[in-house]
Amino acid sequence: MIDKWFTQDIEKILKEKNRIVISAPDKNAGFLLKLIPEKYPVFQTGNEIQELKAKYEIEKNYPDKKIIIFTDTPREKMKFIREYCETCGCIDIKYLHNYVKEKVHRTLELNLPLTPDEVATAAKISIGKTDDYWRDLAHKGKSRLFDIGAEIHPFLNNPGEYCNKLDNQVKKEFLSRLNKWLGRENIEQPPETLAKEAAEKILGSLITGSGEKKFKEVYKKWADSKKYEQSLDHYISETVHGFGDNIWSADVSHPFTSLDRLWVIDICRNLDNREYIQGKLDIIRKRDADKTGKKLYKTLWQDILSFLEFKTDAINSLSTFDKTLEFYTRHFYKLDTAVRRLYSFFLNEPEIIQPVHEYYTSILTLFLDKWHTSFKDYRENQTGLIEQILDNEPGKCAIIAGDGITYEISVIVGEKLKNRYKTNCKFILADFPSTTENNMSRIYMKTGSIEPVHKKREEYLLDKYNEKIGFISLDKVSYSTGNTQYLVCTCKDIDSIAEKMQQNALKFISQIEKELAEKIGQLIKCGYKKVYLTSDHGFVLTGLLSESDKIEFDFKGKTEKSERFVKTAEKQEKTENLVEIKQSGEEFNYIYFIKAADPLKQKECTAIPTAAYHPRN
DSSP: OHHHHHHHHHHHHHTTOSEEEEEOOSGGGGGGGGGSOTTSOEEEEOSHHHHHHHHHHHHHHOTTSOEEEEESSOGGGOSSSHHHHHHTOEEEOSSHHHHHHHHHHHHHOOOOOOOHHHHHHHHHHTTTOOHHHHHHHHHHGGGGSSOHHHHHHHHHHOHHHHHHTSOHHHHHHHHHHHHHHTTSOOOOOOHHHHHHHHHHHHHHTTTSTTSOHHHHHHHHHHHHOSTTHHHHHHHHHHOOOOOOSOGGGSOTTOOOHHHHHHHHHHHHHTTTOHHHHHHHHHHHHHHHHOHHHHHHOSSHHHHHHHHHSOOOGGGGGOOSHHHHHHHIIIIIHHHHHHHHHHHHHSTTOHHHHHHHHHHHHHHHHHHHHHHHHTGGGOOOOOTTHHHHHHHTOOSOEEEEEESSOOHHHHHHHHHHHTTTEEEEEEEEEOOSSOOHHHHHHHHHOTTOOOOOOHHHHHHHHHHHHGGGEEEEEGGGOOTTOOOSSEEEEEEOHHHHHHHHHGGGGGGGHHHHHHHHHHHHHHHHHTTOSEEEEEESOOOOOOOSOOGGGSBOOOOOSSEEEOSSEEEESSOOSOOTTEEEEEEEETTEEEEEEESSSSOBOOOOOSEEEEEEEEEOO
């Protein structure tokens, strides 16, 4: 505020006159020189010779310009510039504290209960602040000279630079009050050292429920600040904290990924103790809603909640295939999403993944029992999918034929697009066995024959739609794409990565989801009124899987084995743990699936997604 008052005094005189002398003999008033508006030439004097030189240059070079003279000489001792005081104007600051108190009293009708040095310190601190600073001082006294809660963030951001900008008197007062705020002696030490210890105190307050409220408040403002987020991240990485035995007493807004991991491990160790888990759900919900929690892990706690709160009661009532399928597409797919992301978070941490996998498998087993019980009513509706779509779309239409895209992934892609486009997520049932050759042939060709060569599948559609149809790899789509009425885009990312990287492929699926949404938006901007996302088949989540976990079954006769199914020439005996499908092809007559989540010793699920996207208008 002192800067505003001081500038107003200068402007008031220079509005009528061309010269003004600022006499500031008080040693505390030197800082006012920096507050003079830059638009005015300033001459600084401290003795008679400097006064004479200043007057000579002013009269010679600035006869008609507005000039400011700043001096530490008292008015009564001036020689050559005294006449400017008499004929033009003078701001006389013999005692800074009196000048400031008079301003506060006249402007705000307040009295300051401070010593002269405290008033001088307050004046320097008030630069850039509002009237509220002086009101706070008037009502609460010197304890409000520095609002450490407000000043701590710029100090922590760059302690050396912050202190270098302070007047020595102000710096001394700030460091003294900061030490007091921290509850320690006023020990002289480098600003960087003090900043590190202050950050440790603030961050340490989050670890136990007994942390001081003022430290937590400072942290939460710090965590919400874009301006200072880098300094917070720096101190977090530099500070080592022990979390003690009661890890759950920490503040839900804490910034420690290591503590999040301890929470997850503790949850995994107690998955069978429902009472214990129930007691932690409120903390987990608050962590999931917390800004810092979402900053560190966008979906982790949402996934943990989906995993822990999944209700299995409704599975027991599933009596038909249609109801079982509906349960998956309304409820169970969310569990698949949560578990898949947990696998990707902690793929190389068996103490987390193993219990998650076992718990998930126990739920999945209940569901698969209902699925396989009613599987006799399963009927694929994948054959000729592309032709069905194109024959019913008179306008421009694009189809993304994906490889390994599950229903739950298609839902996430739709979620990313729903604020910009009208979205609709449906399911189709894939043919079996779910192999790329078989299922891609089904999508492209309504004949039901298997065509292993992708180019020939495209030629099949080209023969029917001629120049109306085009083909492109999805990663080649650009804003110049769109010369044909129909466009079929191939996308093999998930299946291709899975073949090369196995479980490590899970880490890349979130990026694939993002890219699918971006490409769909791009296709719409290219003029395609509708964009369909479909797939040949999905994939199975297996978690940590050793060879001993795989299921052994002695199939008789000529066979062709896969991890998820076996083709046989002859009918097998003792098939109570198998799903048997009579299907002739080549030299085989039967297909068998295991009624379990684990694979056979020696890849793919049958509920496959399709989704349509088109503009709102």
